[in-house]
Structure formats: C-alpha cells, structure tokens
Amino acid sequence: MVAGEASSDQLAAHLIGALKQHLPDAKFYGIGGPKMQREGFESLWPAETLAVRGYAEVLRHYRAITRMRRQLLRRLLKDRPDVFIGVDGSDFNLWLEKRLKRSGIPTIHFVSPSIWAWRKNRMDKIIQSVSHILALYPFEPELYEGTAVKCSYVGHPLADVIPLEIDQMAVRERLGVAADRPVIALLPGSRQSELHFMAET
DSSP states (O other): OBOOSHHHHHHHHHHHHHHHHHOTTOOOEEEEOHHHHHTTOEEEEEGGGGOOOHHHHHHHHHHHHHHHHHHHHHHHHHHOOSOEEEESOHHHHHHHHHHHHHTTOOEEEESOOOTTTSOTTHHHHHHHHOSEEEESSTTHHHHTTTSSOEEEEOOOGGGGTSOSSOOHHHHHHHHTOOTTSOOOOOOOOSOHHHHHHHSOO
C-alpha cells in the first residue's frame, strides 16, 4: 500500500481495519502514516516524503521521490504481494500500478482520480495501470462502464466516524464560540506544507 498524505493515511487505516476483520493474517506494508501504523502497517519510508505540493516543491524533492518509488517497485516485484493498493496520490501511484499490473500483480486504486472534474485524458492511463477502483462517490462506477477497469462504490469511510447529524450548539460550547457568532471554516488540506504557506507557524 502507498498513502502519502494525512487524508490518505486516514482512509487507508480505515480500509486496513476493515480488511483485517476478513483477513486477520494479512500483512500490510509500503508507505503510510501513523494511523496506518497503529493498524499494524509496516511503513518502509515516512509518508511525509510524498506530501508535497506545487511544482517548485515537487521539483525540490523529485530525485528523492523517484528514487524511493523505484526502490519500492523493485521490492514489490521481488515480493510478489497478492495485491497492491494505492490510496489516492495518482501521480505517484499510477506509475507504480502500471508496472505492477504489467508484471501480473493485481492493482487496486482507492479513491477514483477525479476524471469527472478535470484531466479526463487520464482514463487511458488508469486503464493501463489499475485492475479495480474503489470509489467514494456513487456516480463514479458509471464513468468506468465499458472499460477494462472494474469500479466499486464503497462510500467514504468518514461516514462511519462522523455522525449524520451534529449537535452544533455542543460543538460551539466545546470550542468556546458564542451562539450568535458567525463561524468560518478554513480548510487548507492535509499537507503540512499547505498549513505552512497559508498560516503563520
């Protein structure tokens, strides 16, 4: 498995926990964060290495990232795991998945690349790289109909964590926000670098 961002770490940890209920002897390793590791995942490299944003930051870390990806590929081709699961991170994972699938290792991509919103030319790359997509949104399987890629709608794991209805007043009290004060959410994303660039640290 490869999950290189905090959001992917959370998704993957939930998936590992669910898989362990059906496959208690399964072993999970690759690149992952602390939540995955708490589920017994063996991370061969720190997940933060992949949590880069923007062209400048990617270029600064390009050599390290590509070296790590090649080393992981060699390890996976040698070990021949039953399946490889790439969690989001399409630019990193599709490259890996293409080579693993070509070698006969089934590849699952958890979180469909957003071909419905942008970069529709990715479909050919996905078909070459992925055996099965696990989709978060119910409309996504239809996008893969007629292709060689199977796609299953699995829903978003946070639906099991966040209640359907939230007691807003209780949250305000816990945060110390008055009932008549407006609340604005700033959601910079899951990369540490986004927090660094958008807020004082």
